[in-house]
Amino acid sequence: MKWIRYSVDGDGDACYGILEDDRIVPVRGDPFGGYERTAQRLALADVRIEIPVIPPTFYCVGLNYVKHIATEGLKIPDKPDVGYRANNALLAHGRDVIMPADATRVHYEGELVVVIGRQARNIREEDAAQCILGYTIGNDVSERNWQASDRTFWRAKNADTFKPMGPWIETEADISSMETIVRLNGEITTQFATHDMLFGVARFISTMSRYLTLYPGDVLWMGTDGHSPDLRDGDLVEISLTGLGTLSNRFVRAR
Amino acid sequence: MKWIRYSVDGDGDACYGILEDDRIVPVRGDPFGGYERTAQRLALADVRIEIPVIPPTFYCVGLNYVKHIATEGLKIPDKPDVGYRANNALLAHGRDVIMPADATRVHYEGELVVVIGRQARNIREEDAAQCILGYTIGNDVSERNWQASDRTFWRAKNADTFKPMGPWIETEADISSMETIVRLNGEITTQFATHDMLFGVARFISTMSRYLTLYPGDVLWMGTDGHSPDLRDGDLVEISLTGLGTLSNRFVRAR
Structure with missing residues (x-):
């Protein structure tokens, strides 16, 4: 559904x-x-x-695919420490990502998004599926120079329009056979097995719920693999996940 | 008011x-x-x-008072990079902070909280006051071992109940003469001039709003000074800011 x-x-x-x-x-x-x-x-x-849900809390996994971690020159995490993104940055399918005038190295990150369906605390991994409503697609747009220079991700990842999410929530997806494909202006530039994560959805939900309550509408973005080229004014980024559809957004330079 | x-x-x-x-x-x-x-x-x-507002986005300044930065052995930031906290952790005045069984070094952090009153983008410092509804008090409860060991602040600062906020929003406070006083079981343990910040409220709002839209109900926690002792089961923490009242919460060990 x-x-x-x-x-x-x-x-x-x-x-x-x-x-x-x-x-x-x-x-x-x-x-x-x-x-x-x-x-x-x-x-x-x-x-x-519209944005498929405005989350009470917006969780996002930073480093969860080995190739991406290596490309960005980062250390492989030894446990699932979840991070956050900000609601101001959310953007619906079909709308333009606005690259600020001083943003010089803007990248896409195609991600699986888990949408929480019911309140949950202290969930075992084998029960994690019960608190999931469904899945959608996220683009964790990132400005790499700010990511390197700032102490936090406030503008590198949370500038207005930097978090496209959608187009809708699919309740019957099968993650185990899912593939993530990113097209830039129609050409495939990134492709990976969505389930090939360092820590899976159930592991994250179980670990997080030991310390925090998940609420209906919370979203958990699962991280990305591969590497994006630097995006230019007018670029169209389309992220397709098997069974979830395609999240499309054009990247436009602020005037 | x-x-x-x-x-x-x-x-x-x-x-x-x-x-x-x-x-x-x-x-x-x-x-x-x-x-x-x-x-x-x-x-x-x-x-x-109840919690005075459920923020669309929950902003929190990490390091904004020189003494606190020195005590925690951190570097003084050279620009106002704002961070985030999570709504699951919010707690009203008078309710108990639950310290998880494996939390060993729990600290309080008394903070001024700015409540945004109207939508704002590209605000000059001299106009920042226009988008503020008022002020309240926050306790940025932190588990220092997790803060050191985890890649993010997800449980160190965002475990359930770790973000007391309240008791209410005062619209006519004067920050320039404000003092923050923290009492532990009735004794003053921390005291500082609230306005003695590295980067002030107007500077943060102006900088942030160059890249993001502030929305009504967003909150901006302004950081803390000084140092907390390790809190124990049954401790009562009372944070008073001149003109804003007192935020009181008892700290209780999870059973």
Whole structure:
């Protein structure tokens, strides 16, 4: 099942619906607190796709694929220490990533995103799936010079528009056979087995939940593999994960 | 004016009101989107004080007072790079901080909290005050061994209950003459001039807003000075900032 968050006519109010082929079934309620299908139908082409969820807490795994860690010249972590990103930076599918005038080395990072469906604390690895609503796609856009020069990731990874997420939440994906493919202007530039993580989803959820409560709508971005070229004004980045669709965003220089 | 967020009879629904002496004037609406006073009155003693705001993004300055930086053996930052904390860890005034069984060196950090009142981007330092709703108090509880051993602050600073904030938001505070006083079981253990920061509130807001949009309800914790002793089961920590009241929380060992 595909949960889509959308708005109509730019009236600003985002609603949840269920995406069936290219039709949306609007619902009363939401995927977290319960819902009812309505009799209405909308064409996907007639709505604006919105960020699929505004997370109470925005978790993001920094280093979770061996090749990426090596390329960035970093040490392989010995345990799953999760990090954070910021809601101001979230951007919906189809909208432009704005590269600030002084951003000189902007990269994409294609990531699997786990969406938490229910409140959870002290979860065993074998039970982790029970607190997951579904999966979507994230682009952990990064400015590498700021990442090196600043003490935190505040602008390197959290400048406005630096966190595209979407297009929707798929509740029935199979991570074990998933592939991540990133296309730059139509050409494949990065490709990796999504599940080839240093620490998997269940391990992260179990470890985190020993110390913290996961809440409905929290998101956990799972890290990336490979390496991005430096992005230029007008570049189109499309990230496809098997079964989850494609997250597309154009990168535009701020004027 | 004092904005208080409260609930009655533990029914779970938190509301905003205006605190006048020891009486609450409930409002329709909230301090961010507009409000109307009601004719009702409640006694402060009859309500549960809730977290004064659930921030869309939870900003926190890591190192902003020279003595604290020296005590922790860290380098003085040369620019205002803001960090983040996580909403799962927020705790209201009067509730217990739960120290996990394996937490061995838990410290308090008394901090001024800035509450953003309106959406803001590209703010000059001289205009920063216009986007501030008011101020409250934060305790940036930290487990120092995890802070040293983990790659991120996920459990060192963001374990459940590690971010007490409150008791309410004061809209008319004067930072320039403010003092931060921390009492441990009634004795003063830390005391410093709140404004004695490396980078002030206006500097942070101006710098941050060059790259990101601040939203109503965002909070910015301004860092701490001094040094906390290791806290023990049953310790009461009271943080008072001139004009803002006192944030009190007992520290209890998880059983």
